[in-house]
Amino acid sequence: MTIELIKVENINISFQDDEAGTISAVRDLSFHINEGETVGLVGESGCGKSVTALSLMGLIEKGTSTTEGEIVFEGEDINLYAEKKMRSIRGNKISMIFQEPMTSLNPVHKIGKQISEVLHLHGFANKTNSKEKTIDILKKVGIPRAESIIDEYPHQLSGGMRQRIMIAIAMACNPKLLIADEPTTALDVTIQAQILDLMNALQQEYNTSILLITHDLGVISEMADRVIVMYYGQIVEQADVRTLFKQPKHPYTIGLLNSVPNIDSESEERLTPIDGNVPSLGVIKSGCPFRSRCQHVHEKCHKKNPPLFKCDSQFVRCWLYEEQGVSV
């Protein structure tokens, strides 16, 4: 049976800018993640995928920005939590790994300290067993010579090793949900393969749910069970991984898939890119935000932003599917 772990409902994230006024980064975003499931979040820079991840962690600074909507985790709306209460969840039940492990590790603290800190904070270790537990965790993420690494500093390690340390910190408290924001983008492919392998193994062992954010469609195809495609702060398509890659529906998803050279094909075909660029946030006020780059643009697209239409198990935000789908 599938158990829903986290449910995001209608979140809207906006930022205040002195010049441009209110900029809406994420609009009417709803999705859920089941236990043990990997949900992939794909989109190009500026589509709102990282902001979405930060909002789940309660890491969006209040004051200059607002997050409206519900984020229900284990039955409670964590968007309403005060910072202090959120802290008991962050790093404990929901944790996150970032793209650049060098900037997310503290350069002046030893590796061992950075891991044991999380354990102490959430009551998973005390003074007597913290070293032993830290070494255990490092071994779990495949760090060789863990006993000596705990006394080293981040700069002494390679990029792949640093990302393993980040994963070790994130997995230290055995979280229910792991948010991985471009975890392998800064790494070489052979190291990427190691890290993806590790994430898979840890997920199998602990039944962790993973929200995997990346722009790399290959990584998504390998790792995800379900995929959400974002464009301009909105979900434009959502489907299980097979359907998304075999029968993409939204013109943007189709465009993305056609833009990537396929390593498994021998054809010498030209790529069919999407014309133009992603418009800056706040520029498009009405209508479908993809219309300026879309080949199927028609009158309705200029007037009104389409809702998500449900076509079988697939959700797609495009007027082309108005007739065959059911609006949600």
Add this chain to the structure above:
Amino acid sequence: MNQPLLEVKNLKTYFPIKKSLFNKKKHFVKAVDGISFQVNKGETLGIVGESGCGKSTMGRSILRLIEPTEGSIQFEGNEITALNQTDLRKLRKDMQIVFQDPFASLNPKMTVGAILGEALATHQLEQSAKERKEKVKELLAKVGLSPNHIGRYPHEFSGGQRQRIGIARAIAVNPAIIIADEPVSALDVSVQAQILNLFQDLKETLGLTYIFIAHDLSVVKHVSDRIGVMYLGKIVELSDKKQLFRQPLHPYTQALMSAVPSLDPDVKKERIILTGDVPSPSNPPTGCAFHTRCKFRRAVCEQVIPSEVVVAPGRFVNCHMYDEDYRADFN
């Protein structure tokens, strides 16, 4: 047989590492350590490898933007390493480079018109300012930008457009060969495809030759005719693209290919997961540089540096497994 457009023989680029005051023994980072290849007119040679393998240093050494330590580089039969600065500058008209980060490689204080005009002026291609302006407009149109953009500054463009300016600057002087160093890796996928197509179009219309350096194997496969795989300063395998992908020979090439995630969720690749990291080029392993991560490793690999084994015309691999002398060791 036709003479190759560019021939690189045994190219080496070493960087000295400063040692302490009393230790006078010189140490080097062997960024490029004995590379040889040819590029024929009109083809695209792809160079693929992971960070730190020396692919960018190699690209820059060929243009002498970094002085190579040893070896020969011949462009249309002329030895580049022997040229003085004046002649070298003239030669750079024929050999251009496109960099990865289009923002860092364009002067933020200059308008696009000035950036492209400078390239023309340096090589004295258009005499009057008016002619230059016309030529710049023509260039902008060629790379898919509006001629009206001539007065804009780099920050007013998106990443993809900036890369188009970088390309316009390279083709401004009608080069014979362009070395493209990770030209699309800073771009979003939809824009990346636009730039890859632009490279292809320009190659056809202007009869260009490319050395295309990238870490992304699928991109390199898409653009190249032949591909060289680099590891720790050496080309470990060089082959025609089709043959390389049908049957990768070097264990590193095999691992590299298996590591690239497939776009088809039904394909479950048999992954060869390499253990450990790339060793430091300042202290490379003895013998074959790859032996520390190779699953076929034999005693000979730790002692003897493999030499190029020609396995088919135009195809070589740097691995003892394919060497007649050592084949018995691998049975």
